[in-house]
Amino acid sequence: MLESDRSAFLHDEQRHCGSILERPKGSNHTENRCCEASTGGARPMPGSRQLIEAFGEWQSCEGAPSSEGAAASAPAVQEFNRAMLGRTIESEVIPRLMMVHRTSAARENAPTLLHVNAEDISELARIVIEHDTSVASAYIDALRNQGVPIDAIFMELLAPTARLLGEMWKADQCCFTDVTIGMARLQQIVHELSPEFERENAQAFEGRRILLLTTPGEQHTLGLMIVEEHFRRFGWDCSSSAPKDVRDISRLVRAQHFDVVGLSVGGSAVLESVPASIQAIRKSSVNKSVVVLVGGNIFLENPELAxxxxxxxxxxxxxxxxxxxxxxxxTKINTI
Incomplete structure (x- = not known):
């Protein structure tokens, strides 16, 4: 690793460690029954996971100052923390990561892009519950350095991680607070990655317009946000909304021309209202040839319902x- 690269990396990892260091004692970010149940022996991801492990070793070192009886802002404590953290990064983190960086550089020109697996999803779920967004971002950066493309990050990692958090809550493997915090951190990551996601590929659908809707009464919008960013990447002009009722849907499709309307259905509880929503779209739409798509787990399990x-x-x-x-x-254009 070049000295300039090493210095930049050291600065970046110190920033991530600093965010962990500032957590109040007793916040229990290193042990969580939710994450223990979800990881299932997931492989450690080079980069952020190793940094966390090294930092944990530093915290347990003999002579590390205790937060009890000392103000967190005391200059002497801060100086000791910085010195110890720097030595830990020098002796523990950088040697572990040098091989990762060499491997990543070798893969930059590789013709085959990698994809996300179940272990990556479980690991990100653990991270967004136990650690702040900067650690999750470092984990995603490490995946991308190994060759995972950004569209796979959105569709194969972020969306499935959100679903996993919901499933873990339903299975009583974690509490509502864990899920809420994890979802908020995933949403922040979506916003951070969105500009690059839009720029990365050619605009194949430039000029097309799509309206993405939740089923009336539903408020779960993270999945819809991810789908919206995917459409933007391909040049779509996207709008999204969480309508309260069918009248809201009619008003939206009457106000502007949309080529496509996508309706996200959260579950069987709202399925009965979907036909009325689609009828309102077709009846009120400025575009009488509008394409209506539906999505959601219920359609994955029962495709004939569409x-x-x-x-x-x-x-x-x-x-x-x-x-x-x-x-x-x-096909529609060719038949006109």
Whole structure:
């Protein structure tokens, strides 16, 4: 590793460690029953995970100052912390990560892009519950350095991690507070990565417009945000909303021209209202040839429900929707 690269990396990792250092004692960010249940022996991710381990070793070192009986802002304590942290990074973290950086550099020109697996998802779920957003961002950076493309980060990592947090809560593997904090950190990551996500590829659908909606009464919007960013990447003009009722839907599609309306359905509890929502879209839409897509776990489990509720198609995720619409919209143009 070049000295300039090493210095930049040292500064970056000190920043991440500093955020961990400032956590109040007793916040229990290193042991959590939710994460223990979810990781299932997941492989440690080079980078942030090793940094956390090294920092834990430093905290347990003999002679590290206790937070009890000393103000966190005391200059002597801060100076000791900085010195010890610097030595830990020099002796523990950088040697462990040098091989990771060499491997990453070798992969930059590799023709094959990597994808996310279940262990990566479990590990990110653990991180967003136990640590702040900077650690989660470092973890994602490490994945990307290994060759995982940004669209896979959105569709194969962030969205499934959000689903996993919900499943863990339903299974009583973690508490509501854990899920809420984890979701908030995932949303922050989505916002941070969005500009690059939009720039990375050619604009294949420039000029197309899509309206993404939750089912009336539902408030879970993270999945919809991720799908929206995927569409923006391909040049779509995107709007999104969480309508309160069918009248809200009619007002939205009457106000502007949309090529596609996507409806996210959270579960069976709201399924009965979906046909009325789709009827309102078709009746009130400025574009009488509007394509209506539905998405959600209930359609993944029962694909035949899409036709039953009146949709043109169902989509597994944003990537799948893009592929479908490329074909569907071309067919519509050719038949006019």
């Amino acid at each position: 036709a039953r509720v009146g949709a043109d198609a169902m989509s597994e995720d944003g990537r799948h929707a893009i592929l479908q619409l490329r074909s569907m919209l071309t």
